[in-house]
Amino acid sequence: MALLLEYLPIIAFFVFYKLADIYVATGVLMVGTVLQILALKLLKQPITTRHWVILAVVMLFGAVTLLLRDDWFIKMKVSVVYVAIALMLLGGLIWKKRSPIQAMMGKDIKLPDTAWSRLTYAWIIFCLALAAVNLYIAEFWSQEAWVNFKVFGILGISLVFTIGTGFYMYHHAIDEETQD
Structure with a gap:
């Protein structure tokens, strides 16, 4: 259920983009992201900092997109989110002297x-590379190509990178039983 909630706003965005246009899809993304937070609260699921950051960025960039009728802003949202994640990770390393990923896992x-x-x-x-690729595709490719990249490309690339991360972690894992 939590996995479905995680992807529901982007699925709704894609469906409404195909049924209508980028502006309707943006409005649906905004509503879907708010509903996602509400559903997580109702289901007593954890709402992470990432959820709040995404909500804030979706609402800000979505509102500007709709007010100005300019899809550039919603396209930039993806890059802003990935740069924000990269900065949070880097900030954790610099100021807390500890990996935020280590703190979580x-x-x-x-x-x-x-x-x-x-x-x-x-x-x-990885996050900075995704942000850069998104900027490139948003600027030089068609709107439809960007939507497909946002929905399917980023998901696929992220899945592959996450699997690679898992292999890396498995390879470097410390077996506590053999240490005793």
Whole structure:
């Protein structure tokens, strides 16, 4: 259920883009993102900082897109979100001297500190690369190509990168039983 809630706004965006246009789809994305937060609250699911950041960015860039009738803003939302994630990860490394990924997952997965740092830097680079690719596609490709990239391309690329992350973590995992 949580997985469906995670992707419902983007699925609705895609469907309404195909049925209507980018502006209707943007409005649906805005409503869907608010409903996502409400549903998470009702289901007593955790609402993470990422959810709040995405909500804020969707509402801001969506509103500007609709007010100005300019799809450039909703296209930039994707890059802004990925740059924000990269900056949060980098900020955690710089100011807290600890990987934010380690802070989230370190209780369940034991890795050497260097592995956590490398993993975090890999995610920073990945997020910045996605932001750059999104900017390129938004600027030089058609609106339909951008929508397809946003919905399917980013999902596929993220899935592959996440699987790669899993292999990296498995390879570097510390077996606590053998350490005793």
